Amino acid sequence: MRGKPVVRMAELEIDPERLEAYRMLLAEEIETSVALEDGVLALNAVSVRDRPNSIRILEVYASREAYEAHLQTAHFLKYKSETAGMVTSLTLIDVDPIAMRSKA
Amino acid sequence: MRGKPVVRMAELEIDPERLEAYRMLLAEEIETSVALEDGVLALNAVSVRDRPNSIRILEVYASREAYEAHLQTAHFLKYKSETAGMVTSLTLIDVDPIAMRSKA
Numbered sequence: 001m002r003g004k005p006v007v008r009m010a011e012l013e014i015d016p017e018r019l020e021a022y023r024m025l026l027a028e029e030i031e032t033s034v035a036l037e038d039g040v041l042a043l044n045a046v047s048v049r050d051r052p053n054s055i056r057i058l059e060v061y062a063s064r065e066a067y068e069a070h071l072q073t074a075h076f077l078k079y080k081s082e083t084a085g086m087v088t089s090l091t092l093i094d095v096d097p098i099a100m101r102s103k104a
Numbered sequence: 105m106r107g108k109p110v111v112r113m114a115e116l117e118i119d120p121e122r123l124e125a126y127r128m129l130l131a132e133e134i135e136t137s138v139a140l141e142d143g144v145l146a147l148n149a150v151s152v153r154d155r156p157n158s159i160r161i162l163e164v165y166a167s168r169e170a171y172e173a174h175l176q177t178a179h180f181l182k183y184k185s186e187t188a189g190m191v192t193s194l195t196l197i198d199v200d201p202i203a204m205r206s207k208a
Contacts (some may be wrong), residue, residue: 007150008154009160026202026203027203030202030203031203034205034206034207035205041206041207042144042148042205042206043180043204043205043206044148044162044203044204044205044206045202045203045204046111046113046162046199046200046201046204047200047202048113048198048199049197049198049199049200052200055202056199058162060206071194072175093152093153094152094154095151095152096153096156097150098130098134098136098149098151098159099130099131099148099149100147100149100150101137101138101147102138102140102145102164102206103146103147104137104208
């Protein structure tokens with residue numbers, strides 16, 4: 001996997017009436033992507049406690065190539081189409097890692 | 105380590121003139137905390153590409169107890185005192201995990 005890691009923060013607002021369905025689809029997409037794609041290094045999704053329909057996802061891909069490949073996978077395309085009507089706002093923020101550590 | 109994980113997002117603004125020094129102190133604190141503290145599961149710090157003095161940190165602790173212990177460590181207290189004059193704004197956002205996956 002060549003290139004430098006791609007790191008991004010996604011901020012989403014979800015239709016409150018569809019929130020439970022959205023959360024299940026997102027969790028499934030994350031688990032599948034990290035399990036099956038060598039180039040998807042981490043996907044960490046959280047909801048803001050005081051506004052649970054506000055979701056943030058910290059995404060780490062091994063390279064630009066890995067990110068582009070991810071966008072073409074069947075599981076990502078399924079997530080994207082099934083959640084299209086649930087997401088009321090999506091902001092993608094390019095970020096640069098300072099230090100990223102987690103337990104092995 | 106009892107209890108449920110504590111997950112939090114910190115949003116910081118740093119004095120641009122102190123940014124390099126801040127980044128080094130933060131990276132050192134993260135590496136030390138994850139290496140030495142069983143209850144610090146992950147610390148992921150990034151800077152926003154278009155506003156590099158805007159920092160976000162996704163923090164995962166094993167429990168409330170682990171988080172409270174972290175606050176008393178020598179390395180955290182050193183980071184806190186040495187960066188006090190560099191941080192112009194700090195917002196702590198309690199969040200709940202939806203799915204958190206990273207490569208082993």
